Each structure stands twice: as structure tokens, then as C-alpha cells.
Amino acid sequence: MMLLAKAALGVSGALVAxxxxxxxxxxxxxxxxxxxxxxxxxxxxxxAAAVPMTMHFVPKHHLCxxxxxxxxxxxxxxALFQELKxxxxxxxxxxxxxxxxVQIRTHGGKLQIDxxxxxxxxHVMVPLSTVDDVVGQLEDSAPGA
Amino acid sequence: xxxxxxGLTAKTAxxxxxxxxxxxALGLAQSSTQTSNAQAKPAPSTSSEKGERWLHVRVxxxxxxxxxxxxxxxxxxxxxxxxxxxxxxxxxxxVRIDSSDINDVDLNALMEAIRSAKDGEYVTVQxxxxxxxxxxxxxxxxxxxxxxxxxxxxxxxxxxPMKVVEALLSAGKDELDLVAALHALGAQGxxxxxxxxxxxxxxxxxxxxKNVAD
Numbered sequence: 584m585m586l587l588a589k590a591a592l593g594v595s596g597a598l599v600a601x602x603x604x605x606x607x608x609x610x611x612x613x614x615x616x617x618x619x620x621x622x623x624x625x626x627x628x629x630x631a632a633a634v635p636m637t638m639h640f641v642p643k644h645h646l647c648x649x650x651x652x653x654x655x656x657x658x659x660x661x662a663l664f665q666e667l668k669x670x671x672x673x674x675x676x677x678x679x680x681x682x683x684x685v686q687i688r689t690h691g692g693k694l695q696i697d698x699x700x701x702x703x704x705x706h707v708m709v710p711l712s713t714v715d716d717v718v719g720q721l722e723d724s725a726p727g728a
Numbered sequence: 729x730x731x732x733x734x735g736l737t738a739k740t741a742x743x744x745x746x747x748x749x750x751x752x753a754l755g756l757a758q759s760s761t762q763t764s765n766a767q768a769k770p771a772p773s774t775s776s777e778k779g780e781r782w783l784h785v786r787v788x789x790x791x792x793x794x795x796x797x798x799x800x801x802x803x804x805x806x807x808x809x810x811x812x813x814x815x816x817x818x819x820x821x822x823v824r825i826d827s828s829d830i831n832d833v834d835l836n837a838l839m840e841a842i843r844s845a846k847d848g849e850y851v852t853v854q855x856x857x858x859x860x861x862x863x864x865x866x867x868x869x870x871x872x873x874x875x876x877x878x879x880x881x882x883x884x885x886x887x888x889p890m891k892v893v894e895a896l897l898s899a900g901k902d903e904l905d906l907v908a909a910l911h912a913l914g915a916q917g918x919x920x921x922x923x924x925x926x927x928x929x930x931x932x933x934x935x936x937x938k939n940v941a942d
Contacts, residue, residue, distance in 0.1 A: 659813050661812070662808055670802055680795050681793055
């Protein structure tokens with residue numbers, strides 16, 4: 584009984600530590616709903632910390648290829664997301680076109696993109712620090728970096 | 729250790745383990761509630777916290793459908809990001825201009841002449857198609873264009889603080905320093921920079937301390 588309890592405590596402690604590390608940067612949330620026959624309904628929750636970790640397992644040549652395609656925009660994206668973290672929540676872009684509504688804003692350290700259309704709804708929330716991490720890793724993977 | 733104490737310790741450890749296992753789930757549930765609340769109502773504050781200056785662009789389509797575009801950009805953000813953009817003629821926050829683009833006009837000399845001149849109207853053109861008026865009023869350069877015969881009957885008003893124009897031309901003969909201009913703009917009070925009205929759209933570009941558009 585005592586051994587079982589100690590083992591359970593150890594496993595639980597490890598689970599909590601792993602859980603706390605995984606969720607400390609928040610959650611990436613992607614919701615896509617297509618309102619048509621056979622339309623996709625995607626509701627995805629991913630721990631934000633998992634993304635930069637997972638990128639370490641992506642083959643180097645794939646990252647290098649992606650980085651070379653986005654090379655021109657990486658310094659801009661890096662500067663943008665690093666600075667966005669220093670600003671209060673704000674709505675940066677809002678477009679209303681008939682029944683379509685697009686919003687790009689920051690809220691609670693997350694970049695939030697909402698697209699509401701009669702045919703589909705797309706909501707994306709990504710922690711700014713995660714985007715910055717990913718951009719930083721892509722920059723490091725760029726040819727000649 | 730007595731069997732009573734051993735049993736008690738084991739039970740306590742099991743309860744602690746169970747509590748530890750369920751805590752993250754509770755935290756995640758709270759996080760999801762906060763996330764969905766956040767998605768429902770982002771409620772940005774109307775006034776910036778550190779006295780930031782915000783550049784706003786608003787386009788309203790006047791065709792009755794209520795189509796609008798609103799863009800809000802903190803000037804400080806633009807100042808920091810712009811030097812990172814290196815594309816075509818834009819490098820390090822400066823735009824290179826060919827002298828042929830401006831018909832070999834020395835912009836700095838022109839600016840110096842305007843800066844040292846008194847307030848007044850410098851250019852007034854009243855034609856059949858357009859009315860154009862360029863003037864210096866106070867510390868602002870004003871440009872007013874009315875398209876009289878065009879299909880949209882547009883009316884354009886541009887009001888630029890002289891300090892901003894000076895900063896824009898501070899890079900040298902063949903360059904416009906956008907970052908310096910943004911920096912100078914940040915030091916200005918609330919001002920409406922551009923207003924365009926025509927039969928289809930209303931465009932307004934202005935500067936204030938709010939992080940949301942009106």
C-alpha cells in the first residue's frame with residue numbers, strides 16, 4: 584500500500600510538472616466551421632509550448648526550405664510579434680463587407696483572428712510568444728543563418 | 729512506524745496524488761472558460777495605457793451596405809517594425825526616390841523655402857476639372873483638392889504638421905525617412921491627417937491616443 588502510494592505520488596508529480604510546462608504558454612485554438620453539405624468542422628486545441636518543441640523534430644531541410652521561402656518576411660514578423668507583446672489589447676484590423684466580418688486583434692497576449700462569413704466561420708487564437716518562437720526558429724534555420 | 733501511521737501516510741499520499749492529477753484538468757477548464765469569454769468579448773481599452781499614439785485609418789463605403797475597414801496601428805510599433813522591412817525601394821525605414829519621379833525638384837530646398845515663409849496660400853488652381861489649394865496654416869501644410877467633374881466627385885484634404893514633413897526629408901536628397909516622420913508624428917497632438925470623401929467612400933486617417941477607432 585505504502586509503495587503504491589509513493590509511486591502514485593511520484594507519477595502524479597511528474598504529470599503535474601509536465602502539464603504545467605505544457606500549458607504554461609497557453610493554448611493554440613483553431614475553430615473552423617464550414618456551413619455546407621460535407622463541410623469541415625475542425626476544433627483544435629494544442630498546448631502552445633508543444634509547437635516550438637515539435638519543430639525540433641521537423642527535418643532540418645524542411646525548415647530550411649520554409650525559411651528560405653519566408654526569408655524576406657521573417658525579420659518583419661520577428662520585430663512585429665516581439666513588439667506586439669508590449670502593447671495592450673487592441674483591435675488592429677476590422678473589415679466588414681456585407682455579411683463578412685474579419686477581425687485581427689490581440690487579447691491577453693494572444694493573437695486572435697476571427698472570420699465570420701455566412702458560409703464559414705474561422706477563429707484562431709495563438710499566443711504571441713509562440714508565434715515569436717516559431718519565427719525565431721525559422722530564422723535560425725534559414726540558409727546562411 | 730505503526731501500522732496506523734503507515735496507513736494514514738499512504739492514504740494522504742494517495743489523496744495528494746489524486747488532487748495533483750485533477751488540478752491541471754481544473755486549470756484547463758478555467759483556461760477554456762476564459763478563452764471562450766475572451767472570444768465572446770475582447771473589450772479593448774479605449775485609452776492607451778502608456779500614452780501611446782495610435783494611427784487610425786477608417787474607410788466607410790457609403791453605398792448603404794455599411795461596409796467598413798478599420799485599421800489601428802500604434803506609432804511606436806510602426807517605428808520599430810518599419811526598419812525591418814527591406815523591399816523594393818524601402819530599406820531601413822527609408823524610401824529611395826528617383827529624381828526623375830519628382831522632375832528633379834529639390835525637395836529639401838522647397839521645404840526650406842516653405843518653412844521660412846509666412847502662412848498663406850502658395851498654390852491655388854481653379855480649373856474646370858479640379859480645384860487645388862496648397863497652403864501653410866500655422867505649423868501645418870494643407871493640401872485641398874476637389875475633383876469637380878470626375879464620376880466620384882471626390883474631395884481630398886491633407887493636413888501634415890511641418891515637423892513631420894521636415895523629418896520626412898531629413899534623410900537626404902534622394903530619400904524619405906519614414907521612421908523619422910513617424911517619430912515626429914508621435915510628438916504631435918490629436919490631428920486628422922487625411923480626409924477623402926467621394927460618392928462611394930469616406931476615408932479618414934487620424935492620430936490620437938485611443939487604441940480603438942471611433
